[in-house]
Amino acid sequence: MAETQTATALARPPVTAFSWRSAGIAIGALVVFDVLINVYERLFAFSKGLDYASADYNNYWLGMLFAELVLEAVTAGALWGWLWVTRDQALERLSPAEELKRYWALALFVVTYTYAAYAGASYFTEQDGTWHQTVIRDTDFTPSHVIEFYQSYPIYIIFGVGSLVYAMTRLPQFAKAFSLPFVILVGSPAMIFPNVGLNEFGHTRWFMEELFVAPLHWGFVTFGWGALAILGTWSQICPRVVSLINHVYLGKPLQSTAEVMKDPQSSVDPAACAALAA
Amino acid sequence: MQYSQVDAEAKAISRKFDVVVLLSTFLALTAGFHVHQMLVAGDWSFWIDWKDRNWWPIVAPIMEITFPAATQAVLWTKFRMPIGATICCLGLLWGEWMNRYINFNGWTHYPLNMVFPETFLPAAVVLDIVLMLTGNWVVTALVGGELWGWLFYPTNWVMIAPFHVPVEYQGALMSVADVINYMYVRTSTPEYLRIVETGTMRSFAGGVTGVAAFFSAFVSVCMYVPWWLMGAHFFGSTKFFKTYEHAAEARKY
DSSP states (O other), X not given: OOOOOOSOOOOOOXXXXXXXXXXXXXXXXXXXXXXXXXXXXXXXXXXXXXXXXXXXXXXIIIHHHHHHXXXXXXXXXXXXXXXXXXXXXXXXXXXXXXXXXXXXXXXXHHHHHHHHHIIIIIIIHHHXXXXXXXXXXXXXXXXXXXXXXXXXXXXXXXXXXXXXXXXHHHOHHHHSSOBHHHHHHHHHHHTHHHHHHHHHHHHHHTOSSOOTTOXXXXXXXXXXXXXXXXXXXXXXXXXXXXXXXXXXXXXXXXXXXXXXXXXXXXXXXXHHHHXXXX | OHHHHHHHHHHHHHHHHHHHHHHHHHHHHHHHHHHHHHHHSXXXXXXXXXXXXXXXXXXXXXXXXXXXXXXXXXXXXXXXXXXXXXXXXXXXXXXXXXXXXXXXXTTSOOOHHXXXXXXXXXXXXXXXXXXXXXXXXXXXXXXXXXXXXXXXXXXXXXXXXXXXOEEEETTEEEEHHHHHHHHSOOTTSOGGXXXXXXXXXXXXXXXXXXXXXXXXXXXXXXXXXXXXHHIIIIITOOOBOOOHHHHHHHHHO
């Protein structure tokens, strides 16, 4: 790996730049929201959500479905649009200290995404199993689906795509080339949402009973495998972060931003993180 | 003095990154592994009466050696951390308990005795130890994979043994687990959907479990290999697609 000394002075970012605050607020808000959603389900799923043709269902569940779909579309557009509009168009001049701060922000973005992915793919998906194995379905938009498919999945997609757009618009490593593991980490679980179309068509056509291991469900499984790509994503990011810390705090040489942008593969030294762990 | 302060700052920030990497990896693995597990082996995990001697010891291990193998491929080869299988199975167990307790028990009111999940932690620790001691993924596939299949049933036996006790109920001989199944109606999962104790050889009583574990261990070995390779070369890949500029330059020549 070619390493060149940048002309930047060793300005250190303030310690407060590495605060947990933004992730704490985001994950805290998601946890509170998820608890409230659980309370809503306990109050209104069995009492108002068992008859698709009833006025109560329309008020308590179909209304919620439409409201959340609109809110999610607006939130996704606003967040992704803001990240794009405020992108850094002079990444060649990015200082190492600022780059390190941005990696911290990306790390918090990713951890928020993984919490949302846990809530959607683990908690609310098995909760849907709880519901289906207890209640005969009479609609594709049964209460647990309004929460699981159309609320928890879009939430993690918003954070996942947001983290990828953040990296592509603010970090030299991801600015000019697509990262295979990062795209899998975000894109594969995101495909679980379109796969709902297959699932719902299948249930509409074939199944009233609920064998959870039915092959119809295996599309979700395949796309869920993409979560493993977090291993490759951190393996890409880790060496650059180590180099930045070593440069900013210890004055060691650093590959320049321009070089990283030109050939991001050269910034991934697989031995860097293993040396740390040894 | 000033250098020490800078050094301490660097270490503190490095530790913060460590925490965020470990936390996000744990959550992502929990999400992916749990959605995989519940949709390929979930029915055996959900209900005590599905935890039979015939199919459960086969289906659960062979479907759940997947994420541990892929995770070991990255954590061991790149970080020398012998915890890949254990962290996956810990995440899975946590994800399962969150839902069994809050929803199966708290929302739809099935007793926890009926819906507690299986554990892979003992087998996962063994799988990690085999990799750590041998440092060789092929040996881990052959030895660790065999042990993975063999250990699953005995390491869960303490939890399920009380439910395999025979009882006479309304003139019929059945297990305690079967009686629980009849008592707590699953509207959408009728008894005829159960995939338990099928086939004629099961009439040889306990003998079927050993055969099931033998088969399970064989398939676990076979599953370990492709999942290690996928972990090492696909999910754990550090590849960047070519930049647009590079692609354009390459076309010139």
